Amino acid sequence: MSAETLSRPLRLNAVSLAAALPGVALPAYDRDRITVGVVHFGPGAFHRAHQAFYFDRLLAQDPRWGICAVSLKSPGVRDALLPQDGLYTLAQLDAETRFQVVGSIVEVLVAPEDPPAVFARLAAPMTRMVTLTVTEKGYCLTGDGQLDVAHPDIVHDLANPREPVSAVGYIVEGLRRRFMAGLAPYAVVACDNLADNGWRLKAAVTAFAQSVDPALAAWIEAQARFPRTMVDSITPATDDALRARVEAATGLADAWPIQREAFTQWVVEDVLGPPSANGDAPDLASVGVTLTDDVRGFERAKLRLLNGVHSTIAYAGLLKGHETVFEAISDPDLARLAEDLMVQDIIPTLTAPRGLDLAAYGQAILGRFRNPEIRHLLAQIAWDGSQKLPFRILGTVADALAAGRPVDRLALPLAAWMHFVRRRAAEGVTIVDPLAERLVATAAACTGDAAADVAQFLKLEPVFSRELAGDAVLVAALVKAYGELG
Structure with missing residues (x-):
């Protein structure tokens, strides 16, 4: 031996x-x-x-x-x-x-x-x-x-x-x-x-x-x-x-x-x-x-505050060249986006279940993102966006629109996802998503014009309901965000 x-x-x-x-x-x-x-x-x-x-x-x-x-x-x-x-x-x-x-x-x-x-x-x-x-x-x-x-x-x-x-x-x-x-x-x-x-x-x-x-x-x-x-x-x-x-x-x-x-x-x-x-x-x-x-109360708080913000910093972080959640949340601009999204856009759509302090829960989530021991890849979070975004982001968007609140900040993760798909398709990188073929076709139809590209993505009815795709306030916010991120 x-x-x-x-x-x-x-x-x-x-x-x-x-x-x-x-x-x-x-x-x-x-x-x-x-x-x-x-x-x-x-x-x-x-x-x-x-x-x-x-x-x-x-x-x-x-x-x-x-x-x-x-x-x-x-x-x-x-x-x-x-x-x-x-x-x-x-x-x-x-x-x-x-x-x-x-x-x-x-x-x-x-x-x-x-x-x-x-x-x-x-x-x-x-x-x-x-x-x-x-x-x-x-x-x-x-x-x-x-x-x-x-x-x-x-x-x-x-x-x-x-x-x-x-x-x-x-x-x-x-x-x-x-x-x-x-x-x-x-x-x-x-x-x-x-x-x-x-x-x-x-x-x-x-x-x-x-x-x-x-x-x-x-x-x-x-x-x-x-x-x-x-x-x-x-x-x-x-x-x-x-x-x-x-x-x-x-x-x-x-x-x-x-x-x-x-x-x-x-x-x-x-x-x-x-x-x-x-x-x-x-x-x-x-x-x-x-x-x-009251599982729904816990579930909605988690889906929107943790998973929604996770997806936000994943797509926005990848666009800025970051690789992990820790890197992204260490970026002052993304940290500010995450906290503002939680406090100003997401928490107002939630009703706290008994025993859960939403403000403290949100801050605890941000603290967890800042854990340097966890190397959580943004790319791991980013895949399957067509399945995740309707539950993580679009529910909050629908509630905000119904309440007459602005959706400009909420449009950022959606626009960042669109850029993520467009860039990955242009680079020939396999898109991990049940709608991969449609996403690649959508990306191929994009020209770089914000209004035209957003219109292409809004045709993805499994992601965007007809009501959301036809909402002028959301469309305007998406076009603006897409243009700023492009």
Whole structure:
């Protein structure tokens, strides 16, 4: 055996866990006692930094809530975590840095490779909850929030409901199998940045089920729980620098560690029922989850104040040549734009839910953006703008117009997005967006004339409603902002 082999760090797994360096937090439970109670679709970085973190806490007191993580497309997570027995390192990067090994994921499946295994988990009596982080586009919804029956995945699944490819299709097939077996439905907990996410998902699932079996749809409508949620924690993508940092801190090699800020928040509509030894609901409140009857208030505040300002500094920051959120918020002009947008434009459209001080919340968000330990790439935030902007910015625009307030500042992120698309298309850079082909065509039709270019973008009805596209006040503000940024 070579000296190089002897010096190579151990790969993180159940056996090597005992060799972790002092100071690394390890699972506070016996993983051999865990049973799978949660099926999660979309085990990307955010899920592993967020929901899996909360269930990791819960397993210390209740072993019934292990996670079966299901990837709908890529085997990347499975291939990284299988040799690690599902274990991975969570690096919480803030004023104090903390490294923790998370053990709540006990199985990773790749749906296209083994659909029967996914169906078996969904139909298992021990499965009580299905959670999702599949991004806004993964719900296959139209601009007005209904099931998009023209979406290629939904077209496929409606024609082949026993062989689904979409999250909605898998959820319905899992519920159908439980319905046929006389089992209670699992709770379905959407955890993506989508307004009224649980309600929209229930409507989509019910509409899909109606096409499969009206009796199944009626059962879902009457018995299944789809709580609305709000999730929050800034989670930059994993890179080699993080892998090296984690290896140095833990003494173990981790193929796919995760990083996030110390702040994390999960707000869930209080409809799951009381936790009990034999009940279907986990005791989420005991591990820091906020249960409330006003998720919409928390959700709207987060979507508009955090996500809306995130998108603003992403597009405006990229135009100024910045690369990360920290760089952008360190730019005095962008910092001023972010704060003015929050205080003067966004907060007036919000009603604070009980227990939330909007002004303090806004300042806390700006403080989180200034965390130098988090290298959050603006490009990561900028993609999928056609899906994000209607929820993050355009709702605020509509409320401001209805109240007769100016929208000049709110037009800046929209105009910056238009320039972002135009420049990326001109450079031949692939645009990551469900509307990529239309965006490229729109960019190709642009001439540099502000009024003409804005008119081209306003034709994108999935982004801009007819009412907004035809509003003279907004159009004038967009043309002005576009011209100033060009």
